[in-house]
Amino acid sequence: xxxxxxxxxxxxxxxxxxxxxxxxxxxxxxxxxxxxxxxxxxxxxxxxxxxxxxxxxxxxxxxxxxxxxxxxxxxxxxxxxxxxxxxxxxxxxxxxxxxxxxxxxxxxxxxxxxxxxxxxxxxxxxxxxxxxxxxxxxxxxxxxxxxxxxxxxxxxxxxxxxxxxxxxxxxxxxxxxxxxxxxxxxxxxxxxxxxxxxxxxxxxxxxxxxxxxxxxxxxxxxxxxxxxxxxxxxxxxxxxxxxxxxxxxxxxxxxxxxxxxxxxxxxxxxxxxxxxxxxxxxxxxxxxxxxxxxxxxxxxxxxxxxxxxxxxxxxxxxxxxxxxxxxxxxxxxxxxxxxxxxxxxxxxxxxxxxxxxxxxxxxxxxxxxxxxxxxxxxxxxxxxxxxxxxxxxxxxxxxxxxxxxxxxxxxxxxxxxxxxxxxxxxxxxxxxxxxxxxxxxxxxxxxxxxxxxxxxxxxxxxxxxxxxxxxxxxxxxxxxxxxxxxxxxxxxxxx
Numbered sequence: 001x002x003x004x005x006x007x008x009x010x011x012x013x014x015x016x017x018x019x020x021x022x023x024x025x026x027x028x029x030x031x032x033x034x035x036x037x038x039x040x041x042x043x044x045x046x047x048x049x050x051x052x053x054x055x056x057x058x059x060x061x062x063x064x065x066x067x068x069x070x071x072x073x074x075x076x077x078x079x080x081x082x083x084x085x086x087x088x089x090x091x092x093x094x095x096x097x098x099x100x101x102x103x104x105x106x107x108x109x110x111x112x113x114x115x116x117x118x119x120x121x122x123x124x125x126x127x128x129x130x131x132x133x134x135x136x137x138x139x140x141x142x143x144x145x146x147x148x149x150x151x152x153x154x155x156x157x158x159x160x161x162x163x164x165x166x167x168x169x170x171x172x173x174x175x176x177x178x179x180x181x182x183x184x185x186x187x188x189x190x191x192x193x194x195x196x197x198x199x200x201x202x203x204x205x206x207x208x209x210x211x212x213x214x215x216x217x218x219x220x221x222x223x224x225x226x227x228x229x230x231x232x233x234x235x236x237x238x239x240x241x242x243x244x245x246x247x248x249x250x251x252x253x254x255x256x257x258x259x260x261x262x263x264x265x266x267x268x269x270x271x272x273x274x275x276x277x278x279x280x281x282x283x284x285x286x287x288x289x290x291x292x293x294x295x296x297x298x299x300x301x302x303x304x305x306x307x308x309x310x311x312x313x314x315x316x317x318x319x320x321x322x323x324x325x326x327x328x329x330x331x332x333x334x335x336x337x338x339x340x341x342x343x344x345x346x347x348x349x350x351x352x353x354x355x356x357x358x359x360x361x362x363x364x365x366x367x368x369x370x371x372x373x374x375x376x377x378x379x380x381x382x383x384x385x386x387x388x389x390x391x392x393x394x395x396x397x398x399x400x401x402x403x404x405x406x407x408x409x410x411x412x413x414x415x416x417x418x419x420x421x422x423x424x425x426x427x428x429x430x431x432x433x434x435x436x437x438x439x440x441x442x443x444x445x446x447x448x449x450x451x452x453x454x455x456x457x458x459x460x461x462x463x464x465x466x467x468x469x470x471x472x473x474x475x476x477x478x479x480x481x482x483x484x485x486x487x488x489x490x491x492x493x494x495x
Contacts, residue, residue: 024286030341034272046271049275059088066239083225083232084140138213142154154213253405276342278351336467348405358415392414
């Protein structure tokens with residue numbers, strides 16, 4: 001068997017350039033915003049980005065994965081690209097027009113206290129979503145053509161511009177304004193806009209990315225193969241349901257807090273605290289995203305090989321092992337990681353291990369999802385995600401009024417764990433793969449045991465000694481993995 005990990009690992013590393021570095025740069029926006037703004041003000045950011053996540057799914061309606069599927073099967077790849085891109089282009093124009101026209105009514109429906117510029121924020125958010133949609137298929141084409149480096153550099157450039165503009169508006173322009181200067185920088189800052197500059201910076205960065213990728217629109221015939229489009233939409237609609245259900249699991253909690261908590265101002269503060277603490281789980285989220293970008297085309301390309309199922313099982317094992325490292329690395333260094341968010345937001349740190357566990361389960365779900373994507377049974381993916389969404393909604397409705405965002409964190413873990421189990425058992429029926437769950441269970445227990453053991457060090461007054469001991473536990477986990485996996489690693493390295 002050829003080494004199944006070399007190509008995937010290499011692609012994941014390169015895609016990591018386009019996801020890990022940008023996310024890390026974007027991560028720096030969290031301390032920037034949480035040290036400048038109150039939890040209530042940051043709550044506006046958390047809530048509107050939750051809506052952006054939902055609408056990104058609607059605007060692209062599963063066309064990225066659909067493009068990969070048809071691009072890998074059909075000879076006329078230009079027709080596939082043209083049909084997918086023109087379809088998204090036309091639908092984006094319609095959706096954008098409708099949302100911009102009703103932005104005032106949408107702002108009133110959100111009932112967000114504290115800003116008179118909310119309708120403007122919403123228009124900027126709609127344009128962010130629209131530009132994201134127009135970038136989706138060109139980015140997917142780069143991935144399908146294995147142009148991982150170009151993809152990554154484009155993603156990196158987008159986030160660098162976004163961060164740079166946010167810093168410019170909220171630090172440089174704000175300081176000039178507060179010092180009473182009459183400079184151009186000072187004139188660009190309006191304190192009433194405040195947190196809204198984060199949306200404006202994002203929008204400008206997206207527009208520049210569209211300009212940079214405009215060549216991928218050149219030569220576009222703006223014609224649709226309607227027979228092909230019908231097949232693509234039939235394949236895509238379950239993915240749309242799957243994506244919406246996934247967003248329910250991922251972001252609904254930041255929306256529903258305000259609906260379920262009786263005190264709306266307190267709820268907006270909770271949105272801010274929960275949204276900031278969610279960002280601390282960023283390293284695992286970043287890795288999962290980088291892996292997902294690399295894995296989807298990789299899994300499709302391996303499908304026809306006779307050892308493909310064995311490959312998928314190996315990938316799953318090392319994926320989980322790496323995620324366990326990230327869990328320990330985050331939790332055993334939380335003493336200093338917590339300073340990436342403002343002091344007001346640290347009241348929510350207790351939800352971080354719960355969210356890390358939830359993200360681990362989500363990553364396993366992405367691995368397991370290959371069975372219904374390859375077998376064409378994408379409707380099962382929708383059923384799995386709807387099940388998770390139902391768990392999310394039910395648990396939030398039952399427990400958020402009493403326990404607030406802590407209940408939201410547990411609901412997220414329960415939803416992803418439920419999806420993981422449901423997907424596994426369905427997959428074993430329709431597309432059986434012999435995953436080494438015995439090893440995964442053992443490694444997970446070891447990681448959890450080391451995390452619990454770190455509680456013994458909490459009474460140590462010396463910060464440096466406590467950190468040293470915690471990181472020795474991480475090294476111990478690495479040593480255990482090395483000893484248990486040495487033979488497998490040697491075998492894979494020799495192929």
